[in-house]
Amino acid sequence: MLEQKEYDILNGIIKTVYQTTNSQAMRRQVLMDLKKLTGCKFSVFSLGLLRNKIVYLTDSVIVSDFEKEFEDSFIYLSETKYEMSDYASWIFLIPESVVYKDSDLVNDQLRKKTPYYKDYLLASGLPHVAGISIVENGKFLGALTLYKAEKAGDFTEKDLFVLEFLRPHLETRLSTDDLRAGSNKNNISYLLKSNYFMTTREIEILGLVFKGKRNDEVADLLGIAENTVKKHVSHIYEKLEVSSRSQLVQFVLDHDMAHLW
Structure with a gap:
């Protein structure tokens, strides 16, 4: 499914996951390499906490083709105006990791009629979404989310294969960090x-x-x-x-x- 150079990048990501000590640096490099493999234009890798069925994403790392002003606005709207209307948010409540793309989660015709899609994703030029909800031993640890431009088309089976390949390694890394963190920042x-x-x-x-x-x-x-x-x-x-x-x-x-x- 992947060419040799793509496997080389993928193996490099796994090396980054285990050998880069700083969490933010690790997550940033993972996103940069995933951009090469998937062609995404905007990506976010956050640590996560789940309390009383409410998801909290923290310490987000962003890699994108956009100016900081756009990044700030896009994330701010996600965390405020559109937080409750995100039709993919239930993914984070499942007690195991999930690799997904938005178009597989709900009926595509219905999805494209939602304010979240029309007024947020499409209006921002990033209508295609895929990602990983990262869970280990039933504990939600983080979320990696990729966005593609409309002209790039939806995420492919190859893209999802890449995310699924990385999933267990990200589970291990975030779980290890979580155990070390205790009551840290x-x-x-x-x-x-x-x-x-x-x-x-x-x-x-x-x-x-x-x-x-x-x-x-x-x-x-x-x-x-x-x-x-x-x-x-x-x-x-x-x-x-x-x-x-x-x-x-x-x-x-x-x-x-x-x-x-």
Whole structure:
């Protein structure tokens, strides 16, 4: 099914999974290599937690062909406006790993009539979706999601073969990391999401503000507009019930969150 050069890339991914110590670096390289194999234009690899049948995705790594501004908007909409209308979200509740593509999950005609497809995926130019819900011993550990442009066509059987080939290796790696992590920063991210309903981007910006970065500096670092940063900071203030940067810093210190960043 794969050519030799594609198997070489796939074997390289497996090597990355086991030999790259830093989790974010590992996940980023996996996405970069999957882009070569599948032709996806946008990809996300998040760590995950499942509590009371609610899925929390944290510490997301993104690889895409787009500007940071688009990445920020795409993920923000996914985590807020369209979180409850994602017809694939039930996948994460299954107590075992699943390799899937969206067009196999529901009737395609019905799928294409949903706001999630029309107003989010298609409107963003990324209507084709495939991925892996990563579970080990019944515990949800993470999600890898790939998106293709409309002109590229849907994900193929070859693409799904690649994901299925990687699945057990990703299960092992994320399970090993989870055992080592204990109550580390990923659980802090979970608490910020579950208790304060913060998005991944808001957690990232919270860290930069805590470190003393001005709005314009945050914008430069993340490659997004300063007005976008201001909106995020405003949302952070509301969610944490603070009204100033000094109160925000005190909140982080009081909740022993400084090590998250």
